[in-house]
Amino acid sequence: MKLPDVLIPPPLKKPHKPGTDNGRNGADPLAPVKDAPADLVGWLDERTGGASFLTGMLYRKVPKGTNWFYTLGSATLFAFVVQATTGVFLAMYYDPSPTQAYASVTHLTNDVFLGEFVRGMHKWGASVMIILIYLHMARTFIFGAYKYPRELNWIIGVTLLILTMIMGFTGYLLPFDQRSFWATVVGVNINGTGPFIGPYLSDFLRAGAEFNAATLPRFYAIHMLLVPGLIIALIGAHLYLVVKLGTTAPPWLHPKRTKTTVREERV
Amino acid sequence: MADAADKTNGPTPEALPKSEPAGYFEGEAMSRRRAFTVAGQAVGGLAGAIIVLPAVGFALAPIFKEPDEVWESVGPTSRFTADTYKPVVFTLVEGIGEAGKTTAFVRKGTSAGNDPYIAISTRCAHLGCPVNFVAAAKSFVCPCHGGVYDFEGKVIGGPPVRPLDRFQTRVRNGQVQIGPRYSVTSHLQPVRYRDPGEYTGGIWNYIYPPRPDTPPPP
Numbered sequence: 001m002k003l004p005d006v007l008i009p010p011p012l013k014k015p016h017k018p019g020t021d022n023g024r025n026g027a028d029p030l031a032p033v034k035d036a037p038a039d040l041v042g043w044l045d046e047r048t049g050g051a052s053f054l055t056g057m058l059y060r061k062v063p064k065g066t067n068w069f070y071t072l073g074s075a076t077l078f079a080f081v082v083q084a085t086t087g088v089f090l091a092m093y094y095d096p097s098p099t100q101a102y103a104s105v106t107h108l109t110n111d112v113f114l115g116e117f118v119r120g121m122h123k124w125g126a127s128v129m130i131i132l133i134y135l136h137m138a139r140t141f142i143f144g145a146y147k148y149p150r151e152l153n154w155i156i157g158v159t160l161l162i163l164t165m166i167m168g169f170t171g172y173l174l175p176f177d178q179r180s181f182w183a184t185v186v187g188v189n190i191n192g193t194g195p196f197i198g199p200y201l202s203d204f205l206r207a208g209a210e211f212n213a214a215t216l217p218r219f220y221a222i223h224m225l226l227v228p229g230l231i232i233a234l235i236g237a238h239l240y241l242v243v244k245l246g247t248t249a250p251p252w253l254h255p256k257r258t259k260t261t262v263r264e265e266r267v
Numbered sequence: 268m269a270d271a272a273d274k275t276n277g278p279t280p281e282a283l284p285k286s287e288p289a290g291y292f293e294g295e296a297m298s299r300r301r302a303f304t305v306a307g308q309a310v311g312g313l314a315g316a317i318i319v320l321p322a323v324g325f326a327l328a329p330i331f332k333e334p335d336e337v338w339e340s341v342g343p344t345s346r347f348t349a350d351t352y353k354p355v356v357f358t359l360v361e362g363i364g365e366a367g368k369t370t371a372f373v374r375k376g377t378s379a380g381n382d383p384y385i386a387i388s389t390r391c392a393h394l395g396c397p398v399n400f401v402a403a404a405k406s407f408v409c410p411c412h413g414g415v416y417d418f419e420g421k422v423i424g425g426p427p428v429r430p431l432d433r434f435q436t437r438v439r440n441g442q443v444q445i446g447p448r449y450s451v452t453s454h455l456q457p458v459r460y461r462d463p464g465e466y467t468g469g470i471w472n473y474i475y476p477p478r479p480d481t482p483p484p485p
Contacts, residue, residue, distance in 0.1 A: 098363035181366060186394040186411065192462035195474045200330055202462050207329040209460065209480045212360045212367070214329065 009055060012045050013038060063249035069143070070247060072136035077235065079129035083167075086122040087224060094174065096220035098213055101176035126168060133164055145248040153241040156234055163231050170223035173216065184219070185211065331479050340442040341373065347384060347443060349375040352400045355386075357445060371434055371445060372400045372407075382485075386445050387420050388432040395463040398431065407431060419455065429453060429467045432460065435485050447482040457484035 028034075045051040062070075093108035093115070095101060108115040137157065140146055146154035173184040192202030207214035291298050297305075341355035352372035360367035371386045387407070389397045396411035406423070407416040415424035420431035430453060435446035450461045452468030459477035461467055466475065 098366050176366075182396060182411075186396065189395045189463045193464040196476065199462060199465065199475055199478055203330040203478055203480060204327060208332065209334065209478065210360050211363075213363045 009059075012042050012051050014042060014046065057243050060243060060246070062247055063253075065250040065253040066247065067250065069139045069250075072132060072139050073242075076129060076132040076136050079125055079132050080231065080235070082121060082125045083129060084228060086118050086125065087228075089118055090122055091224060094220075096174070096217045098176065098216050101174065101216060105175045105177075126171060129164060130168060133161055137161065142251075143248060144251055150241070150245055150248075153238060153245070156238050156241070160231060160234050160238065163227050163234070166227050167223060167231075170219045170227070173219045174223065176216065181211075329480065333479055334447075334482065336447055336482060338437065338439075338444040338446045340439070340444050341371070341386075342443055343441055344375075344384075344438055344443055347373050347375050349377055351402055352387065354400070355445070370397065373436070373443065373445075382436060383438060384436040384443050386434040386436050388434060388448060390432055390463060392422070392427040392429045392431055392463050393425070420451075421453065421455070428464060429461075430455060433457075449482075449484040459484055 041051075090108065093104060093112055095104040105119075109119050110116070140154065140157065169184075169187055172187075173180050188202045188205050191205060192198045194201060203209060205215075205218070206212065207218050339357045341357055342353075347353055352374045354370050355373050356368055356370050358367055359369045370389045372389065373384060373386045376382045376385050387400075389399070389407075391398050391409040391411065391414050393409065393412055393414045396409050398407040398409045398414070398416065400407050405418045407420065409415070409425065409427070413425040414422070414427040416427070416431050417423045420433070422428075422430060430451050432448055432450050434448050437444050437446065448460045449457050450459065450467050451457055454468070456468070458467050458472060460481040461475055461477065465471070
């Protein structure tokens, strides 16, 4: 099916060559000012080719029957952006030393302007992100969108799910109150119950046999540097494959049964 | 490639030998392009390893660090009796404030045992929550998942996988001192310290290997 062309924006006007006045012959003295925004966009596009890339990505065709369930992935991405943004600002006040962490968290919550709001966004946004990522996974599973040729994107998605769980696990320790301390003790010991490598894994997480001065900075570095970087990279790969492969139609929409498709089904 | 070179440099002089197969000249086991590709990848891999390997070692080093043996006095010998436990609080890890302190329950050993004093760790053998000694029941009870231990620290209920850990004890200048932590099997045989949730004794000693950062048992 051919889309009406009006839906897709036309290619951008090429900016005029240096030394010419764009065919205006100096009639309107304000013409360069009026053309400035379009010229700026054209200047960028001429050097990056970004406009055709964006047109191809944003105006790509989607199957008939696409519905609200298809927005769950974007919603998860939005939750991640909220977490990344609020996390950067929380890091401006947080002190990851075992003796100062709790005091710095109470300070940023109670004394800093809007601190309670930013921390609340980060805390509740974490739960929202976990809920959304599971709903997104359920949509993909129930609609059969993990099947050929999208298996690799399912694998990337599961990796992102695991990384998000690691974010939840490492972030839980950071307030360093009684609840987060003991929850982390239990969580690290659960890691330790894995046969053969479990003891080394829990040692790695604690940076030693006991909870010590290096444990909290280690969790903080994993939480704000290591895992977010991996998540951003994998989200890039995830979106690239979504755009490249396209999305699937909902399972209740069947292709028209013609002689050819019926024969293919039998084969 | 060869065509492009021909166009810019004119016709190939007759004097040059023709390479056979293409790209290989007489006496060469490897084309020059291939040699430079391999050399470039080798140098790049070496440079990457020089950066990555120290970083990985840096992050993994704590697993292989043997801790110093620290003994801490927790009270005069007269304070402890054989029929009940007394709680003592001492510093397990320096420099991290309250989080580095832990509680042990100490009693005088019976004549049958080889330790003069028994120091039971409060770290639950299920997942590490702090257990409490309930004197009326002569039992240790964990608040998290309901683990229960008898007077000697053996499991009598709930999910724990082995008896409570112990600390080595000794007497110096009339003071009871507490030293490194060790784990015990279900028959109270000492083994190297294991994390909570890990079985001890028999084949389990191999399935959950002890790490170099845990001191040897008494």
